[in-house]
Amino acid sequence: MANPVLLNNVDHKDLRVVTRRGAAWGDNLMLALTFPAEFRTLQAHYPIVFRKTRDGAFEPVALFGFQEGENLFLDEGAWDATDLPLSVERLPFLIGVSGDELMVHVDLDNPRVGSSEGEPVFLPHGGNTEFLERMNSTLLALHQGLQDVAGFTQALLQNELLESFVFDIELNDGSQNRLAGFYTINEERLAMLDGAVLERLNRAGYLAAIYFAMASLSNFRALIERKNRRA
Incomplete structure (x- = not known):
């Protein structure tokens, strides 16, 4: 269970955050x-697909594996990709909103959090370290980016551009795997959209994102290769 609290330089003056990557630090995602x-x-590394949330909305996700708890990018304590999703990079920090004010919280139950190892969050006199300033920037970029998700997915739904898919995988050892419950861009439907609709999508900044998501699916082949090496 997460235990988010408002970050402050009094209660958390000795707080440190481990920045190494590995399953021990919660990266088995x-x-x-x-x-x-x-x-x-992200499309240079990961397949980008969509999933339906509990309230029936849709959200884009970057895939690291084919089953719960599997991150095929973890390799001997390192993350084998040059770019991480900001939603991973910001951990163990998160943003809380009070009215119009954004406030940084920290999950004290996150395995990265401690007082003896890792990057210090505050300076000895109470000021922010460079590490915390970088996390603040990451959190702000993430918060601003997530504001676009609802409008983007609504545009996809309005134009019937999302379709469910099932991905069956046979590994080199003969084992069968299936990825289901996700959605991707319907390329045939996209090709049928008229110029006015494409212009609206482009003006909203969505058209490029659509093509990036489509291009990212080529990473499934590399993800299968990673799975074969693990097997």
């Missing part, structure tokens, strides 16, 4: 939330 402005960088 199958996927991570992303947003349209991030697709440009």
Whole structure:
């Protein structure tokens, strides 16, 4: 269970955060939330697909594996990709909103959090370290990026551009795997959209994100290769 509290330099003056990557630090993630402005960088590494939330909305995610708890990018204590989703990079910090004010919180139950190892969050006299300033920038970029998700996915739904898919995988050892419950861009439907609709999508900044998401699906082949090496 998460235990988020408002970050402050009195109660958390000795707080340190481990920045290494590995399952011990909570990186054994199958996927991570992303947003349209991030697709440009993430599509070089990860398949970007969509999932339905409990309230029936849709959200884009970057895939790291084919089953819960599997991150095929973790390799001997390192993350084998140059770009991480900001929703992963910001951990163990998160943003809380009070009215119009954004406030940084920290999950004290996150395995990265401690007082003896890792990057210090505050300076001895109470000021922010460079590490915390970098996390503040990451959190702000993530918060701003996530504001676009609802409009983006609504535009996809309005134009019937999301379709469910099932991905069956046979590994080199003969084992069968299936990825289901996700959605991707319907390329045939996209090709049928008229110029006016495409212009609206482009003006909203969504068209490039759509093509980046489509291009990212080529990473499924590399993800299968990673799975075969693990097997």
